[in-house]
Amino acid sequence: MPRNLEEVAKLAGVSTSTVSRVLNNVSVVKTSTRTRVLKAVAQLNYHPNLHARTLAGGKSRTIGMIASNMENPFFFDVFKALEAHAQASGYEVVVANTDYDPQHLVSSIRLMIGRRVAGLAVVVSEMDQELIQELAQSQIPCVFYDVGSARRNITNIRVDYRKGVERIVEYLYDLGHRSLAFIGHHSGLGPTSERERAFVASVSRHGSDVEWRTVVDRDGLDGGRNATRELLDGGFQPSAIICVNDFMAVGVLRELRERGLSVPGDVSVTGFDNIKLSEYSAPPLTTAHIPRAKIGELAFTALMQNEETVLPAGREVVIEPELVLRGSTGPAGRGAARKKVS
Amino acid sequence: MPRNLEEVAKLAGVSTSTVSRVLNNVSVVKTSTRTRVLKAVAQLNYHPNLHARTLAGGKSRTIGMIASNMENPFFFDVFKALEAHAQASGYEVVVANTDYDPQHLVSSIRLMIGRRVAGLAVVVSEMDQELIQELAQSQIPCVFYDVGSARRNITNIRVDYRKGVERIVEYLYDLGHRSLAFIGHHSGLGPTSERERAFVASVSRHGSDVEWRTVVDRDGLDGGRNATRELLDGGFQPSAIICVNDFMAVGVLRELRERGLSVPGDVSVTGFDNIKLSEYSAPPLTTAHIPRAKIGELAFTALMQNEETVLPAGREVVIEPELVLRGSTGPAGRGAARKKVS
DNA sequence: TTGAAAGCGCTACCAG
């Protein structure tokens, strides 16, 4: 029994305009009529139709966020920060999950455009040029994380993965590791992600001094575990495993544990992101910190500026990951020699 | 530059009605005009305004879900299942997080009503009668998980926590544990949750044969850790800790590990829910399985039936948790005697 | 301080 303005107006003995006014706290309404209206609203259990509101008002109070995998705490943390700031400014945010599926990305973007969101944060690893074009043309203020480049209504936030991965590789190298594996995940588009390429570039720099392999699987606990199996069953015996993110690293830890390999005694493991879970794993993960909260905040403020200022030039913000040393890494050699994989 | 139907119609040389028809695949449109329209749509990068659509059409294609804490994988799993089924039927789902904050719950519900969602799944631990009333009056098909009772347009899904907790307590008791602690979380409303009450009821049955304590903290990794600290620093020395859910249990595991207490050697730990993470912790958690995927599915189908049938009597579905035995529990006694908390 | 009326962009019904 969805009530509408008119019913409320009738019951309160005023016009719909007046009801609208009190509901929006606009242009002083006499206190007596205001209370009368409010009473009618309560009495009828009236809830304004947001679609009509948005349509009539012309502007939406919601901002969208599209992520690859909300199951991975990394994305969730970004979302939380974004939402916190949005709410503080009277916006609500609706999220869409792509599950790394390009097709899903497309429909999510279309959905957001259809909703006429006030702004859109796209936090996915890959995205083809055409889609970016489509979004740009929509005139919706956007902020991309880790994909595309700044332009018209689009702001760019990116992490210098190259540097982050490099730091990890060098750290491990200095610890004596010469046999490295990289565990990544599918990016939905193209087989190699930026992080994987950064890894290859880093290890390649050491020439034949270090042997390495990369393997990818789905993002997640199970993916990390499977990748480790594939790696170890394939006969490669890394002294250190570098994971594309903490989430997968936790899966790696489990598989290693179940095979009786100790971390970091036999194998060192590193994550990436520094999600809360990385402190809670056993052992806690050495990782590269990425400031998710700041990213969420940056995204929101970028969207807002973009909305106020009419089409400013796109900006670009680059974030540098910081190495966080914990118990999952240690010197190479000892363990590997002491124990064989079954 | 948000285009609209009229522009498309003009460019294609047809009426808006025709454009609407091809966009909705309704009533046969001549192939030639159809292609012409589609071309115009593409050319203008046109995206239909969903608000206008919903308003004009009268029915929304989105269903809402409200959860206490999407960060806890339990809720996310329910969401995923719900979304999967929804998408398959052409619905999208938008979620709202309450963070166990009653005030937040209220605004989320209002928001959903304002959106005129086609259905609403409420997955929160507590909710006051007034709100339920407000929702019931909205005529929106609802499904509640673990709260309130079935009525008009409302279906109820609940887990028999009583039985779940009881099974855990008995299992531990049989293992020789006589000193039990329960770690729960705030429910937002009232200090004691149903699970905590179930715990108290279970242990009380054994009279003075078992000593026990309960402590609550925020839901999450940190909450579990803090609660454990409070417990242990408070001088209570439980031989087993029963957690309200797996998520918090992982936090408990960490604190225990850092204090040099072995699990299950010194202390046994149990979780609840059987989330994926419970298999990946060290040691993996003994827990009670709750079929999240099934709950998500049930929720969706309930919503759909409720929508088709006009106001059927509310139904109620009860789910029984199943005990899952893993490495975090073992016989009592040995360890506790061998080691003292610092 | 309040009311009347013109849309917002789209669907749906009624003609043709």
Added chain:
DNA sequence: CTGGTAGCGCTTTCAA
């Protein structure tokens, strides 16, 4: 098979 037109529920001038 296609066009015209009346709303959907609300905001927003413009008058009063």
